[in-house]
Amino acid sequence: MRKYSVFAIAREALRGNTGWPEQWGSPEPKKSYDVIIIGGGGHGLGAAYYLAKEHGITNVAVLEKGWLGGGNTGRNTTIIRSNYLYDESAGLYNHALRLWGGLSQDLNYNVMYSARGVMMLAHNVHDVQVFKRHIHANRLNGVENEWLTPEQAKEYCPPLNISKDARYPVMGAALQRRGGTARHDAVAWGYARGASDRGVDIIQNCEVTGIRRGRDGAVTGVETTRGPINASKVGVSAAGHSSVLMQMADVQVPLESFPLQALVSEPVKPVFPCVVMSNTVHAYISQSDKGELVIGAGTDQYTSYSQTGSLAILQHTLDAICELYPMFTRMKMMRSWGGVVDVTPDRSPILAKTPVKGLYVNCGWGTGGFKATPGSAHVFAHTIARDEPHPINAPYTLERFRTGRLIDEAAAAAVAH
Amino acid sequence: MLLIHCPYCEEERPEPEFRHAGEAHIARAENITELSDEEFERHFFIRSNPKGIAFERWRHMHGCARFFNAARDTLSDKFLVTYKIGTPKPDLSGEIRRK
Ligand SMILES: Cc1cc2nc3c(=O)[nH]c(=O)nc-3n(C[C@H](O)[C@H](O)[C@H](O)COP(=O)(O)OP(=O)(O)OC[C@H]3O[C@@H](n4cnc5c(N)ncnc54)[C@H](O)[C@@H]3O)c2cc1C
Ligand SMILES: [Zn+2]
Numbered sequence: 001m002r003k004y005s006v007f008a009i010a011r012e013a014l015r016g017n018t019g020w021p022e023q024w025g026s027p028e029p030k031k032s033y034d035v036i037i038i039g040g041g042g043h044g045l046g047a048a049y050y051l052a053k054e055h056g057i058t059n060v061a062v063l064e065k066g067w068l069g070g071g072n073t074g075r076n077t078t079i080i081r082s083n084y085l086y087d088e089s090a091g092l093y094n095h096a097l098r099l100w101g102g103l104s105q106d107l108n109y110n111v112m113y114s115a116r117g118v119m120m121l122a123h124n125v126h127d128v129q130v131f132k133r134h135i136h137a138n139r140l141n142g143v144e145n146e147w148l149t150p151e152q153a154k155e156y157c158p159p160l161n162i163s164k165d166a167r168y169p170v171m172g173a174a175l176q177r178r179g180g181t182a183r184h185d186a187v188a189w190g191y192a193r194g195a196s197d198r199g200v201d202i203i204q205n206c207e208v209t210g211i212r213r214g215r216d217g218a219v220t221g222v223e224t225t226r227g228p229i230n231a232s233k234v235g236v237s238a239a240g241h242s243s244v245l246m247q248m249a250d251v252q253v254p255l256e257s258f259p260l261q262a263l264v265s266e267p268v269k270p271v272f273p274c275v276v277m278s279n280t281v282h283a284y285i286s287q288s289d290k291g292e293l294v295i296g297a298g299t300d301q302y303t304s305y306s307q308t309g310s311l312a313i314l315q316h317t318l319d320a321i322c323e324l325y326p327m328f329t330r331m332k333m334m335r336s337w338g339g340v341v342d343v344t345p346d347r348s349p350i351l352a353k354t355p356v357k358g359l360y361v362n363c364g365w366g367t368g369g370f371k372a373t374p375g376s377a378h379v380f381a382h383t384i385a386r387d388e389p390h391p392i393n394a395p396y397t398l399e400r401f402r403t404g405r406l407i408d409e410a411a412a413a414a415v416a417h
Numbered sequence: 418m419l420l421i422h423c424p425y426c427e428e429e430r431p432e433p434e435f436r437h438a439g440e441a442h443i444a445r446a447e448n449i450t451e452l453s454d455e456e457f458e459r460h461f462f463i464r465s466n467p468k469g470i471a472f473e474r475w476r477h478m479h480g481c482a483r484f485f486n487a488a489r490d491t492l493s494d495k496f497l498v499t500y501k502i503g504t505p506k507p508d509l510s511g512e513i514r515r516k
Contacts, residue, residue: 243466254462257491301437302419304491305468310418312433345462402458 001197004108023189024196029203032230033061035384036222037237038208038245040064041073042184042370043362044237045191046377047384048200049107054378055385058199061231062192063224065207069188072239073370075307075339077262077284077296079275080371081118081179083138083145088395088407089348090141095392096375097178103374109190111182112289117274118179119148119157121324122172127280131174148173157274159325167323168281181275181286187373211249211359219249219358235360235384240305240340242363249356253363254401255342259300259309260367263317263336267291271327283320293331295321299341299367309338341366344401347410351380351396352389360384361398419494423477424485424501430477438474440464441486442506468492470509475499 002008002021012019035051037044040062051057064070080100082093099106100113122128131147138145150162153173162170192202203226210223211234221230236245243255272287282298297317300309314336322329344350344364349372351362362380365372379390389396400406419432446452446460465471471491476484487499488509498507 241468244468252459252463254458254464256464256466257468302473302489302494303466303471304494306492306494308494310432312418312431401462402454404454 001108001193004110023193024202026204027201029061029063029206029224029226029229030201032221033201034059034231035233035235036060036229036231037062037235038222039071039236039238039241040068040188040192040202040204041071041237041239042069042187042191042373043073043239043365043377043380044235045188045195045202046373047235047237047362047380048202049191049195049198050378050381051385052195052198052200055381057385060195060199061201061203061229062195063206063208063222063229064202064204065225067204068192068202069185072260072339072341072365073184073188073373075262075337076184076370077286077294078181078184078370079118079179079277079284079286079296079368080113080182081176082143082371083120083134083174083176083179084409085134085137086407086409087141089409090138090143091392092351092375092379092396093372094141094143095378096372099374099378100182103182103187103190107190107194109186109193111186111190113180113182114289115178115180116286117156117175117177119153119274119276120174121153121168121170121276121278121280122174123168123170123278123280125171128171131172135174143176144178145174145176148175157272157276159272159327160276161324161326168278168320170324179275181288183289184370187370191377208245208248211245213249213356217356219356233358233360233384235362235380237362237380239363239365239369240342242342242361246354246361246363249354249359251354251356251359251361251398253350253361253398254345255364256303257305257340257342258302259304259306259338260297260341261300261309261313261336261338262294262296263314263333264288264292264294265328265331265333268293268331276324278320278324281320281324283317283324285321285325292334293328299343300338305340307338307340343367345410346400346406346408348407349376349396350398351376351383351393352398353383353387354398419496421475421487421496422499423480423483424499425481425483426477430480434477434479436476436478438476438484441472441474470497470512472506
């Protein structure tokens with residue numbers, strides 16, 4: 001792998017940029033691997049990267065039915081934060097946040113992690129109480145999060161309308177200063193490049209259509225649109241399609257797949273300094289480095305794999321955006337799209353071994369797993385390599401829905417981006 | 418936006434009048450206190466989440482307010498049929514095979 005550096009840029013500038021090598025190879029699938037990861041999103045590619053880098057397991061393939069990052073990784077609004085309520089969540093999301101800080105250096109790939117601050121608005125007394133409780137719980141867990149009055153919120157984010165007679169009055173906000181955004185494609189590409197460099201085969205346009213099991217029930221490989229491939233360890237990291245894949249191995253998972261939509265405006269000069277989320281009215285907004293306002297909505301109400309959703313959802317979100325930021329009422333929206341998000345009953349992920357020997361799963365990230373990408377990939381690699389969970393993901397079992405030991409961020413936050 | 422045919426009002430109405438109400442044909446056990454943890458998990462948490470034809474409940478919230486069932490293709494989001502609560506699951510094996 002040729003390192004990216006300021007010198008490389010200068011050298012290539014002089015050579016008309018003709019000397020850049022491809023970032024990862026596109027090999028034909030081999031007959032057999034030690035580990036197969038299903039899903040070439042950030043989580044799957046990251047797991048392959050950490051398998052190679054931290055565990056020395058390099059005979060690995062990542063199988064992706066479309067193109068790298070073409071799932072939710074390339075469709076999300078890239079909000080990064082770690083101020084979740086429960087201890088288990090603090091462990092997992094803070095692990096990710098720590099890794100975000102050094103990810104560009106680690107990958108030698110600019111993932112454009114920008115700690116511009118994530119502010120969550122409180123619109124009613126219930127929000128205020130819940131957020132303050134969150135802030136205290138976070139403080140006890142060593143997770144940074146602070147309370148702002150409406151005036152302080154406006155100072156942090158000048159476009160915000162804090163007038164008392166707004167349709168959704170701002171009664172305060174919780175601010176995590178280390179929260180922010182990152183470039184989603186770069187996360188997938190950076191992990192792919194790093195993994196490929198260490199010997200991992202990145203195989204696109206290869207859909208897994210079956211999971212093979214031996215007589216003892218253990219995994220022996222997968223069927224794909226490019227033929228069968230053997231492996232004694234298979235990690236499913238397929239977001240909205242995870243239940244479809246798990247059913248191929250006769251494992252029932254508590255997941256439902258919903259559309260989640262986002263949209264971007266025409267690009268304008270820098271106007272919006274941070275990320276602002278409003279769970280109560282389902283509106284999330286930030287500004288990309290290109291200048292587009294990036295706006296996220298809530299999930300549609302019905303399950304779907306269509307990667308599209310209802311216009312009514314976008315309209316509702318834009319109603320709220322226009323009310324909260326009157327200066328945006330005349331902005332034109334350029335594009336909208338949807339992803340398929342895999343939602344668990346407690347809105348926490350499943351990152352675990354399964355009842356099938358050799359089968360591992362990282363799913364259930366629903367509407368909010370981009371922020372967790374490095375942390376989740378890191379502990380998933382550990383789980384696969386050691387055949388036992390890392391202490392950080394040990395609580396995120398499939399069995400918790402049987403034992404009742406839920407990690408109930410659903411009740412804590414209702415929505416989680 | 419979906420257009421949904423309410424089998425009670427007998428007309429097609431826009432989606433915002435309706436609430437999706439989860440997977441259909443899940444009978445609540447009558448002996449719920451006697452269920453094992455496995456059975457309770459299956460009843461309470463596990464859903465089929467099909468990529469293809471889903472059977473689901475809807476409620477015409479801002480209309481007649483009644484619950485009804487529907488069969489919908491989760492790949493295209495097209496409704497195949499909506500039917501009243503209490504009527505059996507329609508046989509769509511022909512439809513499913515054609516996919
Ligand atoms: C509109 C939207 C906004 C969001 N906003 C945020 C946000 O602001 N912050 C945040 O933290 N999270 C957000 N999320 C959630 C976040 O995008 C996901 O949780 C995260 O990106 C999941 O990453 P992944 O790698 O697990 O999944 P994906 O990137 O979806 O990767 C899974 C891959 O598996 C592949 N696959 C599926 N089936 C098969 C098969 N049979 N064979 C081979 N490959 C297969 C898919 O093609 C896909 O590429 C948002 C999601 C959406 C849709
Ligand atoms: Zn009706």
